[in-house]
Amino acid sequence: MTAPTSAPAPAPAYAARLRTYARGRGRTRACALARRPGEPRWARPGLLALLLGTALLYAWHLSASGYANSFYSAAVQAGSVSWKAFFFGSLDAGNAITVDKPPAALWPMALSVRLFGLGSWQILLPQVLMGVAAVGALHASVRRHFGPAAGLLAGGVLALTPVAALMFRFNNPDALLALLMTVTVSCVLRALEDARTKWLLWAGAAVGAAFLTKTLQAFLILPPLALLYAVCAPTPARRRLVQLAAAGLAVVVAGGWWVAAVELWPASSRPYVGGSQHNSFLELTFGYNGLGRLNGEETGSAGGGGGRGGPPGAGGGGGAWGESGLGRMFNETVGGQISWLLPAALILLAAGLVATRRAPRTDARRAAFLAWGGALLMTAGVFSFMAGIFHEYYTVALAPYIAALVGAGTAVLWDARRTGRAAALTLAGTVAATAAWSYVLLARSPDWLPWLRWAVLGGGLVAAAVLALALALPFAVRLRRLAGPVAVAAACLGLAAALAGPAAYTLNTVATGHRGSIVTAGPSGGGPMGGPGRPDGPARDGGRQGQAPPTPNDGPAAGAPPGGGPAAGGPLAGGRGGGPGGGPRGGGTGGLLDGQTVSDRTADTLSRNAADHTWIAAAVGAQNAASYQLATGHPVMALGGFNGSDPSPTLAEFKEYVADGRIHYFVAPESRGGPGSGGPAGEIASWVESTFKKTKVSDTTLYDLTRRSSLSGV
DSSP states (O other): OOOOOOOOOOOHHHHHHHHHHHHHHTOSOOOTTSOOTTOOTTHHHHHHHHHHHHHHHHHTTGGGGTTSSHHHHHHHHHHHHOHHHHHHTBSSTTOSBBOSSOSTTHHHHHHHHHHHOSSHHHHHHHHHHHHHHHHHHHHHHHHHHHOHHHHHHHHHHHHTOHHHHHHTTSOSTHHHHHHHHHHHHHHHHHHHHHOOHHHHHHHHHHHHHHHHHHGGGGGTTHHHHHHHHHHHOSSOHHHHHHHHHHHHHHHHHHHHHHHHHHHHSOGGGSOBOTTOSSSOHHHHHHIIIIIHHHHSOOTTOSOOSSSSOOOTTOOSTTOTTOOOSTTGGGSTTTHHHHGGGHHHHHHHHHHHHHHTTTSOTTOHHHHHHHHHHHHHHHHHHHHHHOOSOOOGGGGGGGHHHHHHHHHHHHHHHHHTTTTOHHHHHHHHHHHHHHHHHHHHHHHTSTTSSHHHHHHHHHHHHHHHHHHHHHHTSGGGGGGHHHHHHHHHHHHHHHHHHHHHHHHHHHHHHHTSOOOSSOOOOTTTOOOTTOSSOOOOOOOSTTOOOSSOOOOTTSOOOTTOOGGGSOSTTOSOSSSSOOOOSSSOOOSSGGGGTSOOOOOHHHHHHHHTTGGGOSEEEEEESHHHHHHHHHHHSSOEEEETTTTTOSOOSOHHHHHHHHHTTOEEEEEOOSOTTSTTTTSHHHHHHHHHHHHEEEEEETTEEEEEEEEEOTTSOO
8 A cells, every 4th residue: 555645736837827816806805915926025015014104104293283274174074063064065064155175075084073073183084094095006006017116116205205295194185186096097007908898987986086076187187098098908999989988977977976966956955155156066167176277267266377366475477376387396386395206207207108119009018107197297287387276285196196107117227227228327317317306406495404405416426326337337247246236226325315305305294283275395385375384373361272283393282182182072173273373363354274263262152052043153254264163163154155255145145044043143354355355245244243233252353143233223
């Protein structure tokens, strides 16, 4: 008898096929973190480190921003207590008026607050998770075509982009938009591999969701992506067109269901559409948030290139929102936000297209360069020449495209370094150009880490020179044994020099609280209408700030609750007030861009008998109203919407509300020359002042709308 033998192990090729089948058909629980056959052992730990590092970076010191943009925080608070306000994106639970955007970006934050209570962490943590998801999605897409090192580099570049660190810790819609745009391009690239319709449908659904986040900005990348698929998809032309039509239908369904509901809903039973002049979301989409952004003719705007005036102190030859033109992405106000690796991305895009010029029409790598590059050029071109409202933080939309091109282009050139001298010299030139541009950007803040710009410049130039010598020059052949290790060391030095500048700006950004409507990353600040959100001043009259004021070293405020907010169900986050403004102020329209500081006495006065009224108060302008709403936890009507210029409510409607006892107080504006002073909001203010008794509470002037003045004759 012979001894039994154990069953032979599967052949390596068969085992690889089994893994491929399980991965492709979803028969195992393997996820994107699983190591693919042939990938290095460090690929999976590297991805885990990237995602964990991004999460820790973006979550660090998160509560320093308090309520961040109180305009959106007030809408989040309203949506957390009223499903109707949740659906429409209302500024208040009484559903007087909506924000001037669709509500998709508000929904994750409102659900978080509904579950865990109102607070800074509860509002901002969903944005952090979006940042981690964007980094993960970008890594997966770049890794798929260019390898794990390229994926890690792309994800790291995105995580360390200053404006990305700013917006993935802030409550503006741009965080969700950047995530959805990354997902859209990734899905199109998956569809281009084998012409599977489902990936195009997923891309269309992502664009539709992005439309419900920030309207027409979601469509900027559609022309280059649609053209790319129409030309390069590996399927007959007729099927390509049918698939694109199906994807277009997915866009309409995913983005149009909410629009149809709003437009068909009786206007008398829904909130007024903020930002529009005729209570129409379609008007808002194609006017104020659409063509008005391009030509500057935004009716009801606080300013614009060719619109109705501009913000105080703004202007210049390019209009109220700064100089437009090809140099806008590199100028003093925008450059430090996004352009650190923009020259490198453009160089590497060109290099990648040259390297793949002889590839077949359906080549996946060339398609990746065209997709990310087309999205970058299209979006940057619109941003550069738009004459309407433009803020520096809009450029977060460019961050995933730049990061993808840097990761993909670096991988292609590095792989070609031994066979092509041009590839080696291009790689060296990219490092040198990036170091030189980083020096320029760092020099714009001469008093901040002055040594860093010299270290970046010196390290980058040395790395570029060594790369050129080790990889490109003929005599390197004689030193082949040394060329490899030297080139790797030089590449590491060049990478460190390229990322040092944006990483330093990013660390400065996450260590600083940012509040208000317009914020910027990094130490330089500045912009047409302001820089980083200004810290709250000390509260008066014993009041505490709703956005916990930073200590002199930007640490947590004394007396602020751990985690940036109270226990679930509490109405406040670190005290009362919603003001991100530069010190306490009374009521008024000074809150167009910043909120107010609300004292305890004022909040207590407004909160009395709150259950007897739909709105405890009305105030001109959304930021103004948001401060009192966040301070009290009760609905406050924003007269005129964000700018105070929307025709809602009219004087007649306001009188009806008052007659029905639905509004308790009116918060008097500090001055009569501010936003909204000439429209319905101004008419309401004049009527209230001539009809009702006023009282002074701390620094705030209130009119009790339930008590008429004896001089009113009524």
